Amino acid sequence: SQQGEEDPQALSIQEGENATMNCSYKTSINNLQWYRQNSGRGLVHLILIRSNEREKHSGRLRVTLDTSKKSSSLLITASRAADTASYFCATDAMNSGYSTLTFGKGTMLLVSP
């Protein structure tokens, strides 16, 4: 079962615009991570935000976390065609005594030149 659910499922924007993706989850978490996947390739870690953090930045990426609403958002500013990819949120939570990541279904981002 999916812990995180991304919204929207797909997003199409022009270069230079900002892209915002949202993630909702169901249970308490240790941290939430965002990953990027270029078509058919392995996932690449973008950013990790811990449960006691509210906002984090990395280059053109800004992630927020609202544990009261069990939601997170990923903002990509000044998007580029090279940002075209699928973006996944992953929640790190305890599962039968072990900490594992549970991935959402992803948001497909298309950035047109």
Added chain:
Amino acid sequence: DADVTQTPRNRITKTGKRIMLECSQTKGHDRMYWYRQDPGLGLQLIYYSFDVKDINKGEISDGYSVSRQAQAKFSLSLESAIPNQTALYFCATSGSEGETQYFGPGTRLLVL
């Protein structure tokens, strides 16, 4: 990520055949994972191993088995492949609890 390698990269097999997917890592990580990805379903955890002697089932382990031959090697087997196991399979590693996972390039498996 070249630090995590998977073989083969592509595989076509027939229903009922036994196949093995292999994963190797040079990152020195203790933790290794196997996921499958189906279109529109994100990644689902098949098995994970926190060290050589610790192997755990994930959410979709039925029909799969694993072997942790060494810290650096984690293999996934399909004992008797079936068509609905057609998917993209990823191996990943991490160094400690809840930290970043590093993914291999994936194995595309087609079961006819």
